[in-house]
Amino acid sequence: MPVPAPGLPEHVTIYEVGARDGLQNESAIVPVEVKAEFLHRLAAAGLRVLEATSFVHPKWVPQLADAGDLLRLLVRTDGVDYPVLVPNERGMDRALDAGVSHVAVFASATDTFAQRNLNSTLDSQFAMFEPVVKRALEGGLRVRGYVSMCFGDPWEGAVAPEQVAAVTRRLAEMGCHQISLGDTIGTGTPGHVDAVLDACVAAGVAVRQLAVHFHDTYGQALANTLAALRRGVRTVDASAGGLGGCPYAESATGNLATEDLVWMLDGLGIGHGVDLDALVATSVWMAERLGRPSPSRVVRALAGD
Known part of the structure; x- marks a missing residue:
């Protein structure tokens, strides 16, 4: 039985990243047909934003070399958005050729991770994004911005909230309709979430433009999500089955599992539109194809693993 808590939204949008952020970290190549079926099952479970893939160079992320093939094979579900990540203008060319309507660019809050x-550098990275965002907006596409290393960097350590806010503001000024703040190595805690959100708002970025993307390296992802929801955030990134991490940061473990998020939202009486049983079945199906059990606690509990 749901037990609502004060100061929380009535509805949250789950931005599902499993097919892109999750599968890009697999050591073995996942067949494109499996990826297409995964996306189909996620849509059938009620998820309405499914980040499908990335048009990154195959040399850097070979697991996503099939991006074009996936989008050609994908049978889209009405009412479901399928954004793709585009790292540069070449990626934008491929995205436009594929007929996408929603793209995302990926920025860093720290100089070392940008390099x-x-x-690139912390400042010069924007020169990469500006033409991409401009072309997308001119083509009628929506653009999301990601900011990585918002709560800590494995090389630089602590990251000043004001530095995160400065990057976030520049992405907003470019025209990104939403900016996702990433805890790439999972070191954030709820008070830190408050500080980063406060800094972004003080820099002129509205809370309604912000999303959060937490990793569960230290078991803080749900606590941090709750803190963000209390501050007005209404979009939460999550990965079905807890798939994924970050291929460029070895200390980063899995994303917040979508099932764990849904369980918490259900307990709080917050709407999200997802059928938990169907989602768990989908993650069990994918875990079988990956040859290992899902790291999601909720998947393991409900599936009897």
Whole structure:
């Protein structure tokens, strides 16, 4: 029986990243037909935003080299959004050729991660994104911005909330309709979430433009999500079955599991539109194809693992 708590939203949008952020970290290549079926099952479970893939160069993320093939094979469900990640103008070309309507760009809150992940600097990374965002907006596409390393960096350590806010503001000024704040190595705690959100708002970014993307390295993902919801965030990134991490940060473990998030939202009486049983069955199905059990506690509990 749901037990609502004060100060929380009536509805939350779950931004499902399992097919992209989850599968990009697999050591073995997942067949494109399995990816297409995974997306179909996630849509059937009620998820309405499914990040499908990334048009990154196959050299860097070979697991997503089939991005074009996946989008051609994918049978889209009415009412479901299928955003894709585009790292540069070449990726934008491929996204436009594939007929997508929603793209995302990926920024860093720290200089070291920008150098390692984007071969850029904290300031010059925006020169990569500006033409991509401009072309997307001119083409009538929506653009999401990701900011990684918002709550800590494995090379630089603590990250000032004001530095995160400065990157977030620049993405908003470029035209990103939403910016997702990522705890890439999972070191954030609820008070830190408050500080980062406060800094973003003080920098002129409305809370309604912000989403959160937490990793559960230290078991803080749900606590941090709850803190964000109390501050007005209404979109939460999650990965079915807890798949994924970050291929460029070895200390990053899995994303917040969508099932664990849904269980918490159900307990709080917060709407989300997802059929938990169907979602658990989907994650069990994918775990069988990956050859290992799901790391999600809720999947293991409900599936009897």
